[in-house]
Amino acid sequence: xxxxxxxxxxxxxxxxxxxxxxxxxxxxxxxxxxxxxxxxxxxxxxxxxxxxxxxxxxxxxxxxxxxxxxxxxxxxxxxxxxxxxxxxxxxxxxxxxxxxxxxxxxxxxxxxxxxxxxxxxxxxxxxxxxxxxxxxxxxxxxxxxxxxxxxxxxxxxxxxxxxxxxxxxxxxxxxxxxxxxxxxxxxxxxxxxxxxxxxxxxxxxxxxxxxxxxxxxxxxxxxxxxxxxxxxxxxxxxxxxxxxxxxxxxxxxxxxxxxxxxxxxxxxxxxxxxxxxxxxxxxxxxxxxxxxxxxxxxxxxxxxxxxxxxxxxxxxxxxxxxxxxxxxxxxxxxxxxxxxxxxxxxxxxxxxxxxxxxxxxxxxxxxxxxxxxxxxxxxxxxxxxxxxxxxxxxxxxxxxxxxxxxxxxxxxxxxxxxxxxxxxxxxxxxxxxxxxxxxxxxxxxxxxxxxxxxxxxxxxxxxx
Amino acid sequence: xxxxxxxxxxxxxxxxxxxxxxxxxxxxxxxxxxxxxxxxxxxxxxxxxxxxxxxxxxxxxxxxxxxxxxxxxxxxxxxxxxxxxxxxxxxxxxxxxxxxxxxxxxxxxxxxxxxxxxxxxxxxxxxxxxxxxxxxxxxxxxxxxxxxxxxxxxxxxxxxxxxxxxxxxxxxxxxxxxxxxxxxxxxxxxxxxxxxxxxxxxxxxxxxxxxxxxxxxxxxxxxxxxxxxxxxxxxxxxxxxxxxxxxxxxxxxxxxxxxxxxxxxxxxxxxxxxxxxxxxxxxxxxxxxxxxxxxxxxxxxxxxxxxxxxxx
Numbered sequence: 131x132x133x134x135x136x137x138x139x140x141x142x143x144x145x146x147x148x149x150x151x152x153x154x155x156x157x158x159x160x161x162x163x164x165x166x167x168x169x170x171x172x173x174x175x176x177x178x179x180x181x182x183x184x185x186x187x188x189x190x191x192x193x194x195x196x197x198x199x200x201x202x203x204x205x206x207x208x209x210x211x212x213x214x215x216x217x218x219x220x221x222x223x224x225x226x227x228x229x230x231x232x233x234x235x236x237x238x239x240x241x242x243x244x245x246x247x248x249x250x251x252x253x254x255x256x257x258x259x260x261x262x263x264x265x266x267x268x269x270x271x272x273x274x275x276x277x278x279x280x281x282x283x284x285x286x287x288x289x290x291x292x293x294x295x296x297x298x299x300x301x302x303x304x305x306x307x308x309x310x311x312x313x314x315x316x317x318x319x320x321x322x323x324x325x326x327x328x329x330x331x332x333x334x335x336x337x338x339x340x341x342x343x344x345x346x347x348x349x350x351x352x353x354x355x356x357x358x359x360x361x362x363x364x365x366x367x368x369x370x371x372x373x374x375x376x377x378x379x380x381x382x383x384x385x386x387x388x389x390x391x392x393x394x395x396x397x398x399x400x401x402x403x404x405x406x407x408x409x410x411x412x413x414x415x416x417x418x419x420x421x422x423x424x425x426x427x428x429x430x431x432x433x434x435x436x437x438x439x440x441x442x443x444x445x446x447x448x449x450x451x452x453x454x455x456x457x458x459x460x461x462x463x464x465x466x467x468x469x470x471x472x473x474x475x476x477x478x479x480x481x482x483x484x485x486x487x488x489x490x491x492x493x494x495x496x497x498x499x500x501x502x503x504x505x506x507x508x509x510x511x512x513x514x515x516x517x518x519x520x521x522x523x524x525x526x527x528x529x530x531x532x533x534x535x536x537x538x539x540x541x542x543x544x545x546x547x548x549x550x551x552x553x554x555x556x557x558x559x560x561x562x563x564x565x566x567x568x569x570x571x572x573x574x575x576x577x578x579x580x581x582x583x584x585x586x587x588x589x590x591x592x593x594x
Numbered sequence: 595x596x597x598x599x600x601x602x603x604x605x606x607x608x609x610x611x612x613x614x615x616x617x618x619x620x621x622x623x624x625x626x627x628x629x630x631x632x633x634x635x636x637x638x639x640x641x642x643x644x645x646x647x648x649x650x651x652x653x654x655x656x657x658x659x660x661x662x663x664x665x666x667x668x669x670x671x672x673x674x675x676x677x678x679x680x681x682x683x684x685x686x687x688x689x690x691x692x693x694x695x696x697x698x699x700x701x702x703x704x705x706x707x708x709x710x711x712x713x714x715x716x717x718x719x720x721x722x723x724x725x726x727x728x729x730x731x732x733x734x735x736x737x738x739x740x741x742x743x744x745x746x747x748x749x750x751x752x753x754x755x756x757x758x759x760x761x762x763x764x765x766x767x768x769x770x771x772x773x774x775x776x777x778x779x780x781x782x783x784x785x786x787x788x789x790x791x792x793x794x795x796x797x798x799x800x801x802x803x804x805x806x807x808x809x810x811x812x813x814x815x816x817x818x819x820x821x822x823x824x825x826x827x828x829x830x831x832x833x834x835x836x837x838x839x840x841x842x843x844x845x846x847x848x849x850x851x852x853x854x855x856x857x858x859x860x861x862x863x864x865x866x867x868x869x870x871x872x873x874x875x876x877x878x879x880x881x882x883x884x885x886x887x888x889x890x891x892x893x894x895x896x897x898x899x900x901x902x903x904x905x906x
Contacts, residue, residue: 164840
């Protein structure tokens with residue numbers, strides 16, 4: 131789940147509105163697949179439509195399919211539009227998008243510190259404080275998801291906006307489900323969500339949040355997205371002034387209007403922004419988490435958002451240098467904990483621990499991906515990051531669980547005559563219900579679902 | 595004409611180039627990310643730009659830099675890990691005009707955060723006073739800038755974050771070759787090869803550079819003689835924005851032929867065919883009794899059996 135995939139689901143009219151923001155356009159460019167990015171670059175300053183033939187000749191011969199995927203992706207995002215001229219198919223880059231992106235690259239690129247007054251700069255929160263805040267908010271949310279925290283992260287009182295309701299978002303995202311008694315519990319999807327990287331987690335949640343915004347109106351959605359991705363293009367710790375309250379003093383998102391201030395309040399609650407007060411005005415400082423908004427799922431942004439802490443040895447032992455309760459809880463999902471120190475988790479990947487995780491619906495690849503993503507910086511430079519023997523074994527354990535299939539079966543025995551047994555068994559085979567037979571003992575087993583048919587058939591032939 | 599051949603065999607320049615080039619297919623490039631570390635060196639020598647304006651080129655240094663600014667901003671936007679350094683190559687000196695944010699401190703270049711990139715570049719160019727023009731130096735020192743560029747890239751790759759980036763140098767060059775710089779440029783090419791640095795060249799004027807052609811050929815880069823200068827930005831975006839990985843997916847301009855001529859070590863003449871020392875591969879246009887580079891004495895036993903008729 132990322133920005134590009136999400137945008138594909140939106141109607142063209144909404145996309146047009148989105149492309150009016152240069153921030154959104156920049157984020158879209160980054161979210162595109164590499165080849166598609168290059169095509170956008172080549173067309174960025176081309177004013178007239180160019181023949182589709184020409185674009186088809188850009189790729190190397192071997193990579194036809196990659197090329198087609200890239201062009202298709204651009205078309206789905208309404209970026210590459212067809213036109214006909216003198217009987218030839220021409221293509222051009224969406225004019226709104228082109229203009230916005232041109233503005234972005236020709237003007238001032240990044241939002242700098244220039245517009246931040248000196249006194250604000252002096253009292254702005256330090257990097258450690260920002261990291262701590264981001265981690266605390268995000269982990270509280272995940273802890274709430276797994277049920278170890280009593281309530282979701284609280285909103286920042288400085289902004290004075292109504293706080294975000296997490297329950298409906300988590301529910302619609304399918305991460306939690308309410309049972310008959312009304313108590314929430316984490317679903318299979320929720321477990322897998324825990325193992326995802328932060329970028330994907332963030333977008334899974336934000337998507338639900340945006341769907342909600344979309345329900346209000348397209349304009350609201352465009353504003354919300356533009357505001358969010360703009361944060362991604364700021365350097366962490368370059369503060370911005372909090373958007374002002376609208377004319378309505380209560381600041382409530384009434385009459386279908388979701389204001390930037392409300393959005394920023396919600397993002398602060400998620401740990402993407404840290405509000406602070408300077409000179410009678412509220413400022414917002416983006417944290418590392420907000421870098422993930424536009425960073426894509428590349429290695430660097432991963433590193434920026436989460437620091438690696440896992441060391442996996444070839445003897446299946448895992449050392450995790452972290453004091454986070456949440457990470458301990460996640461690691462316990464598939465690792466047998468052997469020793470717990472204040473800042474170190476030592477455990478072993480055992481057959482039992484991994485199988486129990488697999489039965490929760492987590493796949494072997496997700497486990498490995500998690501360990502790879504959170505690899506200690508020193509291990510991350512090794513290739514492969516995880517010892518091959520461990521990776522292979524985890525996959526084998528998964529294959530093991532799929533080796534045996536369970537069927538509810540019925541055993542048929544004590545047949546009066548051999549021919550009744552033979553006929554009944556072949557009937558079961560005909561129905562596709564047959565599982566096993568022992569001709570000597572005149573016994574066979576079949577899937578219970580077919581029992582009525584087999585029973586009737588046996589009765590029928592018994593009396594013949 | 596018969597010449598006495600030194601101990602080593604006689605090679606054509608092309609054969610020697612093949613001999614020197616490591617087998618590019620077996621060369622294993624370290625698996626790196628998609629992010630790039632690009633160093634653009636642009637020729638700012640007065641000589642070239644005054645000449646080119648006299649010759650009626652529409653493009654000026656200022657407009658080149660403006661187009662480069664757009665390229666830099668696009669390049670940085672293109673991938674979140676991309677980093678870029680802009681190096682001005684003057685007659686005798688070079689100077690960093692711009693460096694991406696994280697690189698500035700690594701390279702000891704101080705960025706004024708209050709200025710936007712375009713202003714920054716123009717200002718650092720104005721502030722930079724190149725060393726006095728030396729008499730007798732007829733051509734700008736490409737090799738010196740190239741060596742500095744390689745050093746900067748090496749320095750920039752010192753941190754774990756930048757170490758994963760694909761290093762590349764793009765020369766925006768205009769002046770013709772100076773034969774005297776052959777050895778220095780070849781040494782740069784070899785050290786670039788060793789560090790997996792790709793050398794791209796985009797010629798700004800109408801001249802061709804044999805040395806930079808060889809550089810692109812040996813390091814797997816692209817050499818492009820630009821037809822019409824005003825479309826520099828489009829050329830940069832179309833051809834020179836892609837990383838070495840992406841070039842396998844895209845159809846890149848092919849080099850029609852590489853000028854493999856080398857300049858001899860003794861008289862700095864550009865030669866097609868010459869004598870090569872069998873020990874250090876130095877090239878000479880005349881037969882030598884002793885290699886001036888490595889001091890190898892060629893055996894006096896080189897009798898008539900090693901005589902060979904050359905094409906000359």
